[in-house]
Amino acid sequence: MTTLADGEWHRLHPASPLLRGGLFIVAILGFIISNLRERLLDFFFHVPTYGDDPIDELFRRGAVGWALLGVVVILVVILVAFYLSWRMHTFRVSGEVVEVRSGLVFRSNRRARLDRIQGVNIVRPFIPRLFGAAKLEVSVAGQDANVHLAYLGSAAADALRRDILHLASGARAAAALPAPASTDAAAEGEDWVEHAGTRAAGSALGPSLGSYLGTAAGGIAGGIGGFATDRAHEFFAPELDPDAAPPESVVRIPPGRLIGSVVFSGFTVFVLIAIAVLVWSVSAGGSGWLLIAIFPGLIASLSFYFNRFTKSLRYSIAGTPDGVRVGFGLLSVSNETLPPGRIHAVRVSQPLIWRPFGWWQVRINTAGHSTNKGAAGEAHTTTLPVGTLTDVARVLELILPGFDSDSGSENGRETLLVDHGVRSPGGDDGYTNAPRRAAWLRPFSWRRTGFTIAADTVLLRRGFVSRELVLVPLARLQSISIQQGPIRRMLRLAHLRVHTVAGPVIAALPVIDVREGERLFERLSAGAISSARADTSHHWADPRHPLNRAPLAPPAQPLAPVTPTAEAAL
Structure with missing residues (x-):
């Protein structure tokens, strides 16, 4: 554990106000001054405009000193505002919450409970990367409820993420394996972290900036060279942290x-x-x-x-003791860890235009990022941008327990069901399919519309033009609904939807036999309750939990595969 997770209040990188938007403010201010300098000079010094350069007029009038004084005053005001903003922006990480306080006139306080954390993301935008800084984002359930720490030193952000995940996992400190870099990160934290109310020994970039500026022994040239070398290493180093995840991604995208x-x-x-x-x-x-x-x-x-x-670019995905690590990006990079049990739904899809190439995409619903709009939300909900079926199997093996890609293992049935779910045109393949009369509403896709249950997960298959397979763990299921309009009532069909957190994945079957729908409703209701009771993923590494002491006993009434009725098989 580093000094960042000691429960005390700490401050961020001193350049955080500048990196959060100060560069943009300075650029806008410079643009305004350069375009309105004639009017500004005329307002303050009553300099007439005769077509000559106003700067030359200042020299002739001897008002250069006043102009420089005005520039200095503006810079001092900006620096004071930045300092107060940094001074009032503090955070702490305790054994229960991650808390951030900010604001000078209007105060803000955000808290994220460790047992409700949905993911911990480290974002390195291009400009902060040049300074060795990174933004840490703690994702929690709720609209705009995430906690942001912008910015920290890059190494310190990695160390703090390990600490947060370690505390959230419920593991005992004495039993936890120390990370190889924790000692170094803690020592570095002493240099760059400033406790609220005390003065830091160095800047928030720590030795990564202070030592790079050179010492009497090393010299300025050596310090700048070391700074440039470390920045280049951060740009081209593998995105996965070798101390927390395997150095190689399980999937590579050419x-x-x-x-x-x-x-x-x-x-x-x-x-x-x-x-x-x-x-x-x-x-x-x-x-x-x-x-x-x-x-x-x-x-x-x-x-x-x-x-x-x-x-x-630089997409990577690998399993870690604290969940699945997903990284992507070339100039601005993002690296997120999804703890166990935080994925609420998975969709494997193939657009028609990708079918000749055999490409597939995997997207997920999570409580932290699924409601984000635009490119940001799409990036954080896409665990596989494009890949083959082999890549899909490897990703599912990471994000859904029980779906091992090794067909020779005891989970071979689940793997076969996934394969049938994405490629099979329908028929007797382990799925309960829609009856033939559903062709009146879905003339092309009715054969592929079906469902099954395996490994405490419901699998919903649909789509003809764009093939889709949706997987929802029963422990993450929130509710089930069955709808039946007048046309479906005449055809003895129903529309079934499994509700999860909001996101790009919609778990629904547009046509299903009404009797099979009622049976599935009862089975999912009972299965969701039993799975939620047995779920211990909120403290996935706590040795006191049964999941880490011995395997869970099978339920008294296991979910048996659904057998299509004679009417549904017509």
């Missing part, structure tokens, strides 16, 4: 496949349609308004492709 997945997408179809409309308009001699309306959007689409490609 750059060619990644480019293909970005190009062969629905957005590309939209772009091609826009280009076709634009060419037709120009060739037909139409008015220029269409060119003005569409052409800028086509230019902007290039940035979309670039961002999608760079954000998915």
